[in-house]
Amino acid sequence: MDPPPHPSDEFRNWLELPRDLTKSILLRLGAVEILTSAQMVCSPWRKLCKDPSMWRTVHMCKPLSHWDISDLEKMCRQAVDRSCGQLVDICIKYFGDDELLMHIADSSSQLKRLRLVSVYDISDEGLSEVAAKLPLLEELDITLCCSLSKEALKAMGRCCPHLKSFKYNEKGYRTPYMECNEVALAIAENMPRLRHLQLFGNNLTNDGLQAILDGCPHLESLDLRQCFSVKLTGNLERRCAQQIKNLRLPHDSTDDYEFGAELDGYGSFDDDYPSGSSDIDHLSHSDYYEFSDGSNFSDLYDSDYDYDDYYDRNQNVNYGDFYLD
Structure with missing residues (x-):
């Protein structure tokens, strides 16, 4: 009988994995994880983490309260820079301003999907300039x-003629505090190719909805949850049923809505999301990253630095503080 295999034989050498498989594994990490840990494992991983194709999608959407806002903005810029113009999908949450958005736009002419969640420092002028x-x-x-x-919404519609999906979600209110169709009319007049529209918590009325149905003839799905100024009756109700394949009504359940949707008695609801956080991470094309406390990994990021030699000399270094939860 053959002797049992030695325990060490049961472990695979990750460096021997095919490049495409290693890339697939790394793509499942967040950008912060790549920046602070994965790319420092070994030289081959570091080289792969600098491949622009690793950064076609950049999502910084998870709450990471232990990161400073300025660090997140630096990492986002570095992720965008690493894409070398190949970025097609980006999401930022709890941080960002006009300057960051402009950097994304200037570096990403191929961008097809932009998601901004709880970003409060973006202005009308900033969004209009980015749209172009x-x-x-x-x-x-x-x-x-x-x-x-x-x-700003008109500018997005005019400058982005291929826009097929638009979500403009606000806070819901138990009772309408003001009826306004400005958003609805901007959409109806400037986004004719829309197929999917979500207006959670908007204060449009039946007139605004009618304008959207007229101006967006290709619309397939429409989410009007917590749009309590809309009263679907008669001809408008029949038209929605005929024209829209997937219709969510003002009083429909919000159980599958990914954000807090509880209403209070005064017309607002609690925002449960902390400031400053995300799921994405990165190094700049210059391979230099300085954290808000003044520390940096510049010696590790030096293109001429022998990281393998550094690792051999520092096997007892604990990088646990740089891993994400």
Whole structure:
């Protein structure tokens, strides 16, 4: 009988995995994890983590309260820079401003999906300028952000003619505090190719809904949950049923809505999301990263630095503090 295999024989050498398989594994990590840990494992991983194709999608959407806002913005910029113009999908949450958004637009002419969640420092002017640089944009999600004027939304529609999906989600209210169709009219007049529209918590009325149905003839799905100024009756109700394949009504369940949707008696609901956090991570094309406390990994990121030699000399170094939960 053959002797049992030695325990050491049961372990695979991760460095021997095919490159495509290693890439697939690393793509399942967040950008912060890549920046602070994965790319420091060994030279081959570090080289792979610098491949622009690793950064076609950049999602910084998880709450990471232990990160400083300025660090998150630096990491986002570095992730965008690493894509070398190949970025097609980005999501940022709890941080960001006009300057960061402009950097994304200037570096990402191929961008097709932009998602902004709880980003309160983006202005009408900033969004309008960015729109002109994103002619290929197909999906736009603006959720729980600062209120934008109809002019900014018109600019997005005019400058992004391929826009097929638009989400403009606000806080819901138990009773309508004001009826306004500015957003609805901006959509109806400037986004004719829309197929999917979500207006959670919007204060449009039946007139605004009618305008959307007229101006967006290709619309397939429409989410009007907590749009309590809309009263679907008669001809409008029949038209929605005929034209829209997937319709969510104002009083429909919000159980599958990914954000807090509880209403209070005064017309607002609690925002349970902390400030400053995310799921994405990164190094800049210059391979230099300085944290808000003044520390940095610049010696590790030096392109001429022998990381394998560093690792051999520092096997007892604990990198646990740099891993994400």
